[in-house]
Every structure is written in structure tokens, then in C-alpha cells.
Amino acid sequence: SGSTGAVLTWTAPGDDGAGGGNCATYDVRYSTSAITAGNFGSATNVPFSDQPNDAGYPESFVVSGLSPSTTYYFAVKSADEVPNTSAVSNFPAAITTAASSGPNNITALMDTANAGYNSIGFRMGYTGDDNADATAQLFYRVEGSTAAYDSAATLQRIKGNRFATTLFWLTPETNYDCKIVVTDPDGGSTEFYRTLTTRTYQPLPVSQAQIWVATSAAGGSDANPGTEASPKATLTAAANAATAGGQVRIKAGVYYDSLRVTKKISIVGEPGAIIDGSRADIRNTTWTQFAASGVYFLRNIRPAPYVVSVGPQRTLYHSKGMSDSTGRTGLWNETVGGFFYRNDTLYVKLADGSTPTGKQMNISGISNLFEIASDSVRVDSLTLRNYGNVISSIGILLGTAFSTDAEYCMVRGVTGYNMGGPLVYDNAGQQNNLIENCTASDSMLFRYGYAAVKSGIQEISGFILNARNGTIRNCTVTGMFNGFGVASAGSKTNEQPGADTAIHDNLVMDCSDDAYEVDLGCAINMRLYNNMAIRTNNGISIAPTFTGPTYIIYNTLFNQAEGGFKQGDGGVSDSSYGYRFIYHNTVVSSGSAGYRGAHASAGGKFANNTYANNIFATGDKRIIADDTAADNYGTNAYNFNLLN
Numbered sequence: 001s002g003s004t005g006a007v008l009t010w011t012a013p014g015d016d017g018a019g020g021g022n023c024a025t026y027d028v029r030y031s032t033s034a035i036t037a038g039n040f041g042s043a044t045n046v047p048f049s050d051q052p053n054d055a056g057y058p059e060s061f062v063v064s065g066l067s068p069s070t071t072y073y074f075a076v077k078s079a080d081e082v083p084n085t086s087a088v089s090n091f092p093a094a095i096t097t098a099a100s101s102g103p104n105n106i107t108a109l110m111d112t113a114n115a116g117y118n119s120i121g122f123r124m125g126y127t128g129d130d131n132a133d134a135t136a137q138l139f140y141r142v143e144g145s146t147a148a149y150d151s152a153a154t155l156q157r158i159k160g161n162r163f164a165t166t167l168f169w170l171t172p173e174t175n176y177d178c179k180i181v182v183t184d185p186d187g188g189s190t191e192f193y194r195t196l197t198t199r200t201y202q203p204l205p206v207s208q209a210q211i212w213v214a215t216s217a218a219g220g221s222d223a224n225p226g227t228e229a230s231p232k233a234t235l236t237a238a239a240n241a242a243t244a245g246g247q248v249r250i251k252a253g254v255y256y257d258s259l260r261v262t263k264k265i266s267i268v269g270e271p272g273a274i275i276d277g278s279r280a281d282i283r284n285t286t287w288t289q290f291a292a293s294g295v296y297f298l299r300n301i302r303p304a305p306y307v308v309s310v311g312p313q314r315t316l317y318h319s320k321g322m323s324d325s326t327g328r329t330g331l332w333n334e335t336v337g338g339f340f341y342r343n344d345t346l347y348v349k350l351a352d353g354s355t356p357t358g359k360q361m362n363i364s365g366i367s368n369l370f371e372i373a374s375d376s377v378r379v380d381s382l383t384l385r386n387y388g389n390v391i392s393s394i395g396i397l398l399g400t401a402f403s404t405d406a407e408y409c410m411v412r413g414v415t416g417y418n419m420g421g422p423l424v425y426d427n428a429g430q431q432n433n434l435i436e437n438c439t440a441s442d443s444m445l446f447r448y449g450y451a452a453v454k455s456g457i458q459e460i461s462g463f464i465l466n467a468r469n470g471t472i473r474n475c476t477v478t479g480m481f482n483g484f485g486v487a488s489a490g491s492k493t494n495e496q497p498g499a500d501t502a503i504h505d506n507l508v509m510d511c512s513d514d515a516y517e518v519d520l521g522c523a524i525n526m527r528l529y530n531n532m533a534i535r536t537n538n539g540i541s542i543a544p545t546f547t548g549p550t551y552i553i554y555n556t557l558f559n560q561a562e563g564g565f566k567q568g569d570g571g572v573s574d575s576s577y578g579y580r581f582i583y584h585n586t587v588v589s590s591g592s593a594g595y596r597g598a599h600a601s602a603g604g605k606f607a608n609n610t611y612a613n614n615i616f617a618t619g620d621k622r623i624i625a626d627d628t629a630a631d632n633y634g635t636n637a638y639n640f641n642l643l644n
Helices: 235-241
Strands: 005-011 025-031 044-046 058-064 071-079 093-095 106-115 120-128 135-142 150-154 156-158 162-167 175-183 190-197 210-213 247-250 253-255 259-261 266-269 273-276 295-298 308-310 338-342 345-349 361-363 370-372 378-380 383-387 396-398 410-412 415-419 424-426 434-436 439-441 461-465 471-473 476-478 482-485 502-504 507-509 514-517 526-529 532-534 538-542 550-553 556-558 563-567 580-583 586-588 596-600 609-612 615-617 637-639
Touching: 005 071, 005 106, 005 120, 025 058, 058 106, 058 120, 106 175, 106 190, 120 175, 135 162, 150 162, 210 235, 235 247, 235 259, 361 383, 439 461, 461 476, 538 550, 563 586
Parallel strands: 210 247, 247 266, 253 273, 259 370, 266 378, 273 383, 370 396, 378 410, 383 415, 396 424, 410 434, 415 439, 424 461, 434 471, 439 476, 461 482, 471 502, 476 507, 482 514, 502 526, 507 532, 514 538, 526 550, 532 556, 538 563, 550 580, 556 586, 563 596, 580 609, 586 615, 609 637
Antiparallel strands: 005 058, 025 044, 025 071, 071 093, 106 120, 120 162, 135 150, 135 175, 156 162, 175 190, 295 345, 308 361, 338 345
């Protein structure tokens, strides 16, 4: 222990015993009186926001904010996702040291290291170091190399008596010897050594046992055995017949279906396989004309649809009524068309005022098309469309919130349009999922304009990344409200959403607001690199991130309406923001003289940003944050940027 903190260590239990995976969370508590099973609930709780390690691995946790020269007692319980709660642990005691008015030596403890495909995130806890003069430096080399270690990065001091950094530009499936050198002139200098392996890309196994699916028109029947020649008709029947490690193979055709996956299988579409969330029973029905010109309606429509489209790819504007005061004035009467729902009645107006009767009207009737509740599930090569009958419906939902039931999953080559929510939502509590080569698009939302969609049902993102240590790469979003987002809801304490997540080599075009919206969360070791944004309101929104460090490197932002980087305090009004390193980005505007390289959202302050080696070719011809009149905390740094 130090003067204001203590380091707790224990061995991670399993979900179902020592070999049963990892538990979902820990309940860590302390007290100045002895803790027993009877008074555990009245002891002070310390939020455990990290993901528990796998069974049998060491856990470490820094409890900070303690008083000097005081005896403290500690205890821990574990819980699974149900939650089933363990018995209370033993009750160790520790005495904090006396407060120091001078330098204090550091006691460092290697905390966690999370490996991705091309990067590794590190965190290191400590106690002591009251004068904050200790430093930590990361070095690395390929395992087995006799060459000297390469210097990689200086660890950044973050909240909670920790250091953190990311090791970049690594090769997948490679072992690396990593060394952290901790130096404190007051004593406690030490070194940590770990060999870590970057993640392995796993192609689809060709030997998987297959259960085939076809539409009823193509011979599918749930009474069939599920062979290629005699396929099942529904996704649920095929998934039930598949064995763990097997594959559901979906033939070309349109399936008005959804699926909850509870076993380790692959779901793979043949070219032309489409999963459609609309209601086939009312697609070709007769509509009744309303008194207002060009408005038609259907009665007894339940549940409420959140997506209505005409033809293959033309979504209608979701209005509040005949006169929608929440959006653009008169939008209902303009040429884009729209719909609204009231008292079990659906009202529709097409862009040309014609009747919907006889046209392909797609009315959503399913909320989530795929819900993944198992580890190691793969969804590959499908098209998803026309889903949404609750707010924030989802194409593919990975996991239950704050559980650990969908890890090491892969979503690859999936296309979505006419969507009532994100194409993929990587839920909080999950980790190590891969999303790649996917496309989310809408042909109409961008045309409605920012004001018409903001704070409405159609304010949706192509992808939401709330899990930790995930990767999303080589994906494209066009025509949505936002491109990629992390839905952290402004929490300063929930450190899981987006932690150690890599967002790279993606493209966002023609979106109404932010291309990459990664703000209002802790964003520890989040990295955005090699991405591109074209014609959005803002390129990257970091307004703000609370803990960091967050790395924004080698991105290209072209022709944003407001600016390349949106900063601000999110209404928190303090300067305790995480550090953001904004390096080697290119921000270009070919239009407005008011276009800025970076700017603060209305009334917002921003702090702890380092802009270095960026190119800003903007109409404003400056980094607006560097203006002495800008509303900021004065803790930002600007080094070697080119303004043109």
C-alpha cells in the first residue's frame, strides 16, 4: 500500500469453476472495520470497470482515494451474467503509509495487456508517487530476436493511479517480447517483461458440417434434413439442427426471418441471400386515401413500424404527423415522402403523391434480425434490410449488455440498408470481436438534412462499438446520420465501451453529422487510424473523452460542413479529460472559408489534446483551437502542423 491507495491481487475464478471461462464482474469493497459475510454489503464499493481475466489468471486492482496512516480491510465477490454471486473472499488488511509532503517512491504493478491484430494496449497500476515524477517507457522486439529492444512509447498517466499506452504497427499472429521500464528518482524503479501474441485471423473452415436453408419456393422445408439437395426453410430450424462448430448455409433468396444464436456456429450466405425484416403479409395490400392530398393509410398495423421503404432502397422520412415541427418546415409536404404512425394506423405520403397500392411497400415488423448469445459465432456474406419496430433496432446484436456471452465473434461481408438502427452493435461487456468488410447505407437519410433527423428516430449510426478490444476495419457507411459510434452515455466510470478498440481503414461518406463519434466515454487506448470521411458534418467527434489515452492517426477528412475535429466538454465543465494524441492527419476543405480544422461544439471547452504533424488545408486557414480567443482550458499542444 501507499499513502492513499492499495493494490489488491487474486486469481480469477471461472464462470462455472476453474475451467469455465471468465466471470462477468467483481464487487470490490473496503472498510476501516473488519469485513464479514454479514456486513459485506455495507462496506464501500469500488467500481470494477475492467473485463475480468480468464479463469486461473492473476487479477490486480488499484484502490485509490484512501486516507494516509489508516488500516483498511478488503473483500471481493465475483458474479456471472445472471447474476449468480460467489461467496465473499478472505478479508486481508493493509495500513496506508503516512502522508508525504515531499517526493514519494512508486510501487508499480503490471495490470493488463490486450492484444489486437495490429496493436496491443497496456495499462499499469501503481501506488505512491505522490509528487508524480515517475515515468514509464515501453520497449518491444519480436520474440527470439537478439537485437536490442525498440523504444515504442511513453506510457501516459491516467485517472485511477494508472499508466496506459498502445503499441502500434504490429504483425498479426506474431509473438512480441515487451518491456516496461518504470523510473522514479525517489525509488521504486523497476522493469516488467511480458511476451504477448497478436491475434490470429481465422478464415472460414472448409470442413464445417453444413445445414442448408432455402426459401419454400426453392424447395426449403423444415421437415427436410437440411442437406444441400433437401434444405430447411427457416433460420431457426437450421440453427437448431446445426452442431457446435458447424455451419448454416443460406441459399439465394429473400427470407422474412430472424434468429437468436446460442451455439458456436457460422452463418454464411450464398450470393443473393437476403434477410428482410419487413412484413410480407401487407406488402401488396390496398391502401385507403386520406382526406389530405397524397396521403394514404392502413389500419390495424401492429407493432409500430420504424422503417417504411418504397421499392428496394428508398426509405421514407419518419414524421411526427402531418405537420412535423421537429424537423425541416413542411418536410411532410416536400418531395421526399414520409410516414407516421398513430393509434394503430400507418399514414404514408409518397414523393410524387401517388397511391402506394400496387407498389413494393416494405413495412418493418422485426426489431433485431440476429441476436448473438454465444462465443465464436461468425456471420458472413449476407444482406440485411427493412428491420426496426423499436427505437435502436439492430441488424446484428453481439451479446447481452454487460454479459460475456458473445466474444471472439466475427461479422464479415455483411451489407445493410433501409435500417432502423445500426447494422452491427458490439454490446458492452463483450470483447475481442471482429467486424470487417461490411457496408451500411441509406439512399435518403442524408437528403433529409441534419435538423430533420437530429434527436429523432432516424438519428442512427452505421455501427456501434461498445465492447472492448474489438476491431472494425475496411467497412463503409454512406447516407446515414452518423458513421461509427461508441454509445457510452457520458459515463466517466464505465471504462468498457470502446476500450482497446481499433477502428481503422474505414470510409464514411455523405452522413448528416459525425463520421466517427467516439466521445462521451472513457476511450482508454482507443485507436482510430487510416480512416477517411467525405462530406459529413464533422469528421471525428471527441467532445470529450474522459480518460484516454485516445489515438487519432493518419486519417483523411475531406469537406466536412463544420470541421475536421469536433471538441468540447460534453456539458461536464471541467478539465479532467483524457489525453488525445492527434497525429499525421490530413484535413482538407475545397469550399467554405468558415471551415475549420478543429472546433468546439457550442459553448464547449476542451483540454489535453496534442495536435502534431497534421496538414490543415481549410477555408479558415488555421486550427481554430489554436486561436487565443478560443474557449479552452489552455492545456492543448500544437506541434509541427502545416496550415495552408
